[in-house]
Amino acid sequence: MHSTLEVKNISKGYHNHMVISDIAFTLHKGEIGCFLGPSGSGKTTLLRTIAGFEEVLSGEIWVGGSRVASRGFSVPPEKRHIGMLFQDYALFPHMTVFENVGFGVRSMKDLQKKTYIMDQLSTVGLEGVARKYPHELSGGQQQRAALARALAPRPRLLLLDEPFSNLDVALRERLSMDVREIIKEQRATALMVTHNQQEAFAMADRIGVISDGSLQQWDDAHAIYHRPANGSVAAFVGEGALLPGTVIDSRRVECGLGILEGSFSSPCPIGCSVDILIRPEDVIHEDDSPFKAMIIHKTFRGPNILYTLSLRNGDSVLALVPSHHQHRIGQEIGIRPQVEDIVLYARGEVCLTEMPDPNERHKFQVHC
Amino acid sequence: MPESEALHRRNLADFCCSALRNMTQSVDGWRVAVAAVAGLVAVPLFVIISSLLKPTQGIFDHLVENVLPGILTNTAWLVLGVSLGTLLLGVSLGWLTGVCDFFGRKTFSWALLLPLAMPTYVLAFIYLGLFDFSGPAQTAFRAHFPQSGFSFPDIRSTAGVIVVMILALYPYVYMFARSAFMTQGKSSMEAARTLGLTPTETFFKVCLPLARPWIAGGLMLVVMETLADFGAVSIFNFDTFTTAIYKAWFGFFSITAAAQLSSVLVFIVSLVIILEQLSRRRMRYTQGGGLGLETSRIKLVGGFNWAAFLFSLSVLLAGFVLPCIQLLSWTVEVFHLEFGSRYFWLVGKTLFLASITALVICSVAIVLAYAKRRHKDHYTSGLTRMATLGYALPGTILAVGIFIPVAKLDRVIVHWLNSFFGCEASTFLQGTLIILFTAYLVRFMITGFNPIDSATQRITPSIDEASRLMGVRGFSLLRRIHIPMLRNGLLTALILVFIEVMKEMPITLMTRPFGWDTLAVKIFELTSEGEWERSALPALALLLAGLVPVILLMRKSEK
Numbered sequence: 001m002h003s004t005l006e007v008k009n010i011s012k013g014y015h016n017h018m019v020i021s022d023i024a025f026t027l028h029k030g031e032i033g034c035f036l037g038p039s040g041s042g043k044t045t046l047l048r049t050i051a052g053f054e055e056v057l058s059g060e061i062w063v064g065g066s067r068v069a070s071r072g073f074s075v076p077p078e079k080r081h082i083g084m085l086f087q088d089y090a091l092f093p094h095m096t097v098f099e100n101v102g103f104g105v106r107s108m109k110d111l112q113k114k115t116y117i118m119d120q121l122s123t124v125g126l127e128g129v130a131r132k133y134p135h136e137l138s139g140g141q142q143q144r145a146a147l148a149r150a151l152a153p154r155p156r157l158l159l160l161d162e163p164f165s166n167l168d169v170a171l172r173e174r175l176s177m178d179v180r181e182i183i184k185e186q187r188a189t190a191l192m193v194t195h196n197q198q199e200a201f202a203m204a205d206r207i208g209v210i211s212d213g214s215l216q217q218w219d220d221a222h223a224i225y226h227r228p229a230n231g232s233v234a235a236f237v238g239e240g241a242l243l244p245g246t247v248i249d250s251r252r253v254e255c256g257l258g259i260l261e262g263s264f265s266s267p268c269p270i271g272c273s274v275d276i277l278i279r280p281e282d283v284i285h286e287d288d289s290p291f292k293a294m295i296i297h298k299t300f301r302g303p304n305i306l307y308t309l310s311l312r313n314g315d316s317v318l319a320l321v322p323s324h325h326q327h328r329i330g331q332e333i334g335i336r337p338q339v340e341d342i343v344l345y346a347r348g349e350v351c352l353t354e355m356p357d358p359n360e361r362h363k364f365q366v367h368c
Numbered sequence: 369m370p371e372s373e374a375l376h377r378r379n380l381a382d383f384c385c386s387a388l389r390n391m392t393q394s395v396d397g398w399r400v401a402v403a404a405v406a407g408l409v410a411v412p413l414f415v416i417i418s419s420l421l422k423p424t425q426g427i428f429d430h431l432v433e434n435v436l437p438g439i440l441t442n443t444a445w446l447v448l449g450v451s452l453g454t455l456l457l458g459v460s461l462g463w464l465t466g467v468c469d470f471f472g473r474k475t476f477s478w479a480l481l482l483p484l485a486m487p488t489y490v491l492a493f494i495y496l497g498l499f500d501f502s503g504p505a506q507t508a509f510r511a512h513f514p515q516s517g518f519s520f521p522d523i524r525s526t527a528g529v530i531v532v533m534i535l536a537l538y539p540y541v542y543m544f545a546r547s548a549f550m551t552q553g554k555s556s557m558e559a560a561r562t563l564g565l566t567p568t569e570t571f572f573k574v575c576l577p578l579a580r581p582w583i584a585g586g587l588m589l590v591v592m593e594t595l596a597d598f599g600a601v602s603i604f605n606f607d608t609f610t611t612a613i614y615k616a617w618f619g620f621f622s623i624t625a626a627a628q629l630s631s632v633l634v635f636i637v638s639l640v641i642i643l644e645q646l647s648r649r650r651m652r653y654t655q656g657g658g659l660g661l662e663t664s665r666i667k668l669v670g671g672f673n674w675a676a677f678l679f680s681l682s683v684l685l686a687g688f689v690l691p692c693i694q695l696l697s698w699t700v701e702v703f704h705l706e707f708g709s710r711y712f713w714l715v716g717k718t719l720f721l722a723s724i725t726a727l728v729i730c731s732v733a734i735v736l737a738y739a740k741r742r743h744k745d746h747y748t749s750g751l752t753r754m755a756t757l758g759y760a761l762p763g764t765i766l767a768v769g770i771f772i773p774v775a776k777l778d779r780v781i782v783h784w785l786n787s788f789f790g791c792e793a794s795t796f797l798q799g800t801l802i803i804l805f806t807a808y809l810v811r812f813m814i815t816g817f818n819p820i821d822s823a824t825q826r827i828t829p830s831i832d833e834a835s836r837l838m839g840v841r842g843f844s845l846l847r848r849i850h851i852p853m854l855r856n857g858l859l860t861a862l863i864l865v866f867i868e869v870m871k872e873m874p875i876t877l878m879t880r881p882f883g884w885d886t887l888a889v890k891i892f893e894l895t896s897e898g899e900w901e902r903s904a905l906p907a908l909a910l911l912l913a914g915l916v917p918v919i920l921l922m923r924k925s926e927k
Contacts, residue, residue, distance in 0.1 A: 053833060078839040090830035094852045104838030153838060 004029045004189040005050070005157055010059030010069075012049055013213070019045045020213040022059070027157075027191060027206065032183060034204030035193040036224075038236065042213035043193040047159050050191065051084055052077035064156040083155030085192075087162045089146040091134040097121070097145045098130040104153040117152065123182055124148045140171050147179060151186055158183065160192035164199055176202045197237055209233045227265055231345050234277050239306075241317045242275040244347065253344065256315035257283075257337040258291065265343040273347035280306060282339050283319035289334030293317070295327055309335065398739035399748055405732060405755035408810050412761070412769025416634055419627035419772075427616065427625045435612055436632070443608050443636075445526055446533070446601075447594055453534030454590045457683060458541025459583060463571070466549035467557075469665035470676040477546070478922045480680065481539050483687035485914035487871045488536040489599025489891060490907040494691040495532050496603060497698070497900035499523040504694075529604040533597065535687040537590045543921075544586030548579035567666065581650035588644035595637055596762035598874035599888070603895050609633040610764045610874060617878065623772060630765045641760045695911065698904035706905045715909065718886040721801075721876075722869040725808045726862045729816040732809065733861060734854075736817055737824040756817050758810035763874035766807040771879055774803050803879040811875065812868045816861040823857025860920060867913050 005027040013019045020042040027033045035043040048054045050061060052074060061069040063082065068075040083104075091100050102117045121127045124144040134142055143163065150158055163179065164172045180203050183190050194200055200207050201221050208218045209232075217229040228234035231242065245255030247268045252261045255276055268274055285307075296316065297308035300323065307319045307327070319335060327333050464470065465477035483491070499505050499520065506520050522528070556578060560570040598610040609629060617626040668676050740752050758766065778797040785791045797803070827850060835841070835849050873888040880889065887906040894903040 051833070051837065077833070077836050078841060080837075082837060084834065084837050086830040086834060088828060088830055090828060090834040092831065092835070092849060092853075093826065103835070103840070106839070149834075150837075 004031075004064055005033075005191065006060075006062040007050070008060040008062070010049065010056045010061060012045060012054060012057050018213050020049070020210075023210075023213075023215045024059075025206075025208055025215060025218045027189060029189055030184075030187050031189060031205045032180065032203055033191045033206045033208065034200040035191070035208045035210050036195070036197055036200045036236065037193075037210035038195055041211050043210050044161060046210070047084075047161055047191070047193050050157075051082055051159055052080050081153075081156045083150035083153065083158045085143075085146050085150045085158065085160040085163050087165060089134075089142050089166075091142060091146055091149070093134055096131050096133055097126060097137070100134070100145060101149045101152050103149065106153075120148045120152050123185065139167050140175055143167065143175065144178075147182065151182070151188060156189070158188050158190040160190060162194055163192060164194070164196070172196075172199065173202070179203065209236055211236065226341065227343060228277065231275065231277075234343070238279060239318055240277055240279045240282075241315075242345075243278055243315050243317065245274050245276050245344070247272045247274055247344075253342060256311040256313045257317065257335075260337055260339050260342055262340045262342045265341065266345075268344060268346060274344040275347060277343040277345075278317050278337070278339070280318040280320035282337060283309070283317055284336045284338050285319060285321040285325055286334050286336050289336045291335055292332040293319075293335050294332050295329050298327075298329060307333075309333075398735070398742050399751070401732075401735045402739045402748060402751045402755055405736060405809075405813065406751045408806065409754055409758050409761075409813075411773055412766055412810065413634065415772050416627050416630045416765060416769045419624060420631050422624055422628070427620050427622045428628050431612070431616065431625055431629060435607070436629075439607050439609055439612050442526070442606060443595070446530060446606070446608060447591055449526070449530035450533045450537060450594045451587060451591060453530065454538040454541045455583070455587060457534060457538040458543075458586060459545045459576075459579075461538075461680060461683065462542050462545030462549055463575075464676050464680065466546040467575070467666055468668050468676065470668040470673045472677055472680070476680040476684065479684055479688075480542055481918055481922060482684070482915075483536055484539045484921070485918045486536060486688065486691065486911055487599065487873075487888070487907075487914065488533060488593070488597055489603055489873060489888075489895070490695075490910060491536045491687075491691055492529070492532050492600035492603040493891070493895045493900050493903055493907075494694050495528070496523060498690070498694055499528075524604055526606070529601060529606045532600060532604075533594060535683075536600070537593055538683075538687070540589045540593070541583060541586040544582040545579055548582035549575060552578050581647045584647035585644060588640055588647060591640050592637070592644070592760055595633065595640065596764075598762070598764055598877075599892065602892070609636075610762055613764045613768060614874070614878065617768065623768060626768045627772060630768050633762060633765060637760055637762065637765075641757070644760075692911070695904050695908055698901040699908050702901050702904060706902060711905065714885060714887055714890055714906065717884055718870055718888075721804070721808075721884070721886060722866045725805060725812070725869045726816070726865040728805065729809055729812055729865045730820065730858060730861050733813065733816040733820045734858075736813075737821045740821065741824050741827070756814040759812070759814040761811065763807070763811060763872065764878065766811055767803075767875050767878035770803055770807045770810070774798065774806070799881050801881060801884070804876065804881075804884070807875045807879060808869055808872070811872070812865050815868050816865045819857040819860040819864065820854065821857075823854045827853050863920070864917050867917055870913050871910055 007023060007025050009022050009024045011018060011021045011023075013021065023046060025033070035046060037043045045054060049056055049069070050063075052068065055074050056069050056071065058071050060067055063080055067073075068080050092103065095103070098117060098121070101120055102113060105113055105117065108116060118127060118130065121130055124147055126141060126144055126148065129137060129141060134145065137145060143166075147163075160179075164176055167175060176199050192203065204221065206218065207221055207224050209216045209224060209228075211232050216233045217224060219227075219229075224233065225238050228237060234240060234242070243255045243257065245253045245260075247253050247270055248259065249270055250267070251263065252259055253264075253274060253276060254260075257278070260276065293309035293311050295307050296310045299306045303323060304320050305323050305325070307321055308316055309319055310316050325333075461476075461480055465473055465480065497503050500523060501520075509520070552575060556574055557570055560574040561567075565573060595608075596610065597608075598614065601608050602611050602614070609632065613626045613629050613633070616629055617623055736752055736755055739748060761769075774797050778795055781796045782794065785796065831849065832845065835845055840848060870886070871888060872886075873892060876884075876886050877889050877892055880886075885893075887910055890906050891903045891910075894900075894906075
């Protein structure tokens with residue numbers, strides 16, 4: 001398959017502080033990639049480096065089979081044929097929507113250009129407001145106008161910088177689906193950055209989790225969630241708990257939930273101390289199970305309830321239980337772990353101190 | 369160990385290189401330009417403050433003994449009276465038009481800004497003409513009540529000058545107070561009401577304290593204008609610092625004494641500047657979104673309704689309508705005498721000075737705004753603030769503070785010219801327009817800078833990047849994006865500076881070369897001889913010009 005974007009071990013930073021270090025990944029033609037990471041993780045810098053606004057310290061960037069950046073060499077942004085959707089949209093306020101979208105379109109005759117721009121506008125559903133100025137549009141319309149403007153010159157690669165962060169939550173979900181559809185329809189290759197995992201799951205074919213300037217994992221959504229490469233990916237994506245345990249043999253590990261059996265995500269020597277990732281859906285609630293745990297916190301979520309449970313040995317796990325199973329805090333309920341693929345990390349490899357999102361305080365429990 | 373030494377040396381070399389790079393990066397053209405303009409503000413200040421170190425001449429001792437106590441008292445009374453008066457008028461009118469509803473409220477809310485169009489000295493001589501013993505008011509009164517024996521209070525008094533300045537300057541407080549009351553919105557008022565406060569208590573306990581930073585900001589502008597005023601006080605023969613500085617220079621011919629007097633004023637003004645900056649900072653922090661007020665203004669009924677109407681009407685009549693009528697009637701009286709080629713010369717020179725200054729200031733303001741845009745560090749923003757601080761310095765101070773260093777520089781240049789070329793020149797820079805333009809530049813920089821700066825801030829970095837990604841950069845970026853986005857701000861800046869220069873009096877009076885009279889200078893000359901009627905025509909021209917920025921302001925506050 002022809003790859004549109006190849007990033008080969010790029011680094012960028014100053015003497016004692018690397019903003020991004022040794023990042024490498026490939027994005028194939030027609031794919032949508034997404035970088036997921038907390039703010040300050042270097043993901044916007046990565047995007048701006050690919051666009052050409054920043055230079056690399058080492059490594060290479062290839063777009064559409066030609067090298068655009070390496071140490072001391074940089075193709076200027078306007079020669080890279082890259083489109084970008086800015087966080088603040090950056091629409092030109094003195095131009096109409098039509099003029100904005102037509103701004104980057106050259107080498108077309110007037111009539112042809114006019115039809116083309118109107119076509120572009122109708123793909124994003126803005127043909128009705130072509131003569132309006134940006135300030136007369138709603139937030140969602142502005143975003144789609146900016147998308148149309150970025151796509152109109154038919155870029156080899158479209159970059160999206162936190163494209164939904166200025167919109168309210170209800171609009172976000174709908175627009176992220178719309179935007180994905182538009183990008184797929186135009187067969188564009190796109191790379192976006194966000195700190196919101198729902199957006200990443202909804203939009204992307206491939207997701208890269210980035211923290212402290214390093215790429216932790218570059219994989220599809222399923223693998224990112226179910227087989228996080230390390231603790232920092234596990235911490236940032238989804239909810240769960242890390243339980244301390246000891247490896248008994250090549251398929252079994254002992255922890256606060258008893259002895260779990262399954263295939264290991266990475267081989268561990270017998271007797272090794274490990275941390276095991278337990279997702280809330282891995283803990284099944286069964287009233288008649290002999291294995292009991294005490295409820296110390298609960299959050300009602302509509303279809304189900306997220307219980308925080310304290311195990312006999314003092315460790316705690318999360319359990320997602322259908323919401324007709326109402327229990328009180330302090331009550332003991334029966335649970336059963338259901339884990340086939342055991343995700344584990346050698347002890348001490350992960351030390352999570354930072355909660356990725358203050359709104360989701362149940363997301364992760366840390367045992368270091 | 370040679371290896372570690374080599375490493376150490378390399379580190380040292382690296383360090384030196386990066387230090388050098390940092391230095392060359394921080395000294396770029398933009399920053400140098402900002403520093404140069406900031407220097408133009410700093411030099412007169414420095415010259416004036418350092419004049420205190422000069423040996424005091426007999427004149428200054430005389431001034432300290434006989435003049436200083438008088439002008440200090442006068443200034444104190446003037447500042448106190450004008451502050452109180454503008455506060456009362458400004459806050460009450462701001463509250464009435466901003467929050468309440470009464471008969472004619474919509475018209476008053478913009479019409480009450482109109483006195484801003486009238487220079488203080490124009491209002492001053494109109495009032496003197498109106499209420500003098502021989503003026504129309506007293507003459508009419510004597511004709512109707514020959515035996516009443518009632519004597520008018522003397523308009524040429526401290527109270528008279530205070531009243532005139534209040535009427536001319538209250539719009540500053542009014543404008544700020546009104547916008548504060550309106551942006552606070554209803555939510556805080558309603559919260560107070562639900563907590564059991566009556567409307568009156570709400571006003572004094574919630575609305576007024578919330579609006580305090582804005583009101584203070586407006587008041588500080590009033591105090592600055594009062595301290596800087598030269599025209600009105602000299603028409604009233606009311607001695608303050610500005611007139612004393614003028615007299616020291618042009619009466620006693622002692623520029624050193626003028627500078628020493630200025631230094632006292634500089635200290636007072638610095639205090640006001642600090643207060644103003646503080647209130648500005650608090651304005652930023654307390655600004656909060658409010659609900660729209662239009663649906664639920666406090667409806668004044670019955671007597672309150674008419675009281676509010678009559679109050680607003682009388683302020684408007686006294687501050688704008690009556691003076692305008694008087695001005696027009698005088699103009700009609702003297703039009704055939706005054707309107708002629710001499711008047712056209714006057715207008716022509718005024719327009720010339722105003723347009724050149726507007727062009728220069730706006731070009732410099734663009735450089736400042738771009739420097740600020742490029743370098744977002746404290747260093748550059750501090751320099752930018754310094755470069756635009758001249759608005760706080762009274763024109764008389766600037767005239768003195770810029771004349772002295774230019775005269776010194778002139779002596780050096782003349783000496784050099786004479787010794788190298790054998791010229792017989794006695795002056796080189798003096799007698800040119802350079803002092804005048806420099807003083808204008810310092811005083812009105814902020815007038816040009818603010819609109820251009822706010823336009824520049826709309827061109828975000830991502831707008832540049834977006835157009836660059838689409839292949840538009842360099843000159844083309846300037847032509848297609850920057851210039852269209854700056855156009856309105858630039859136009860506003862040009863107009864505002866142009867009009868400020870037209871109305872300017874003390875700088876022009878004190879530093880103009882021979883023959884460069886402007887409309888304002890003409891008004892000064894005529895009014896110092898009591899020729900009110902003949903001053904009417906140039907004053908009317910200034911009034912009409914002054915209406916333009918007020919209309920711009922009204923349109924802005926409508927939005």
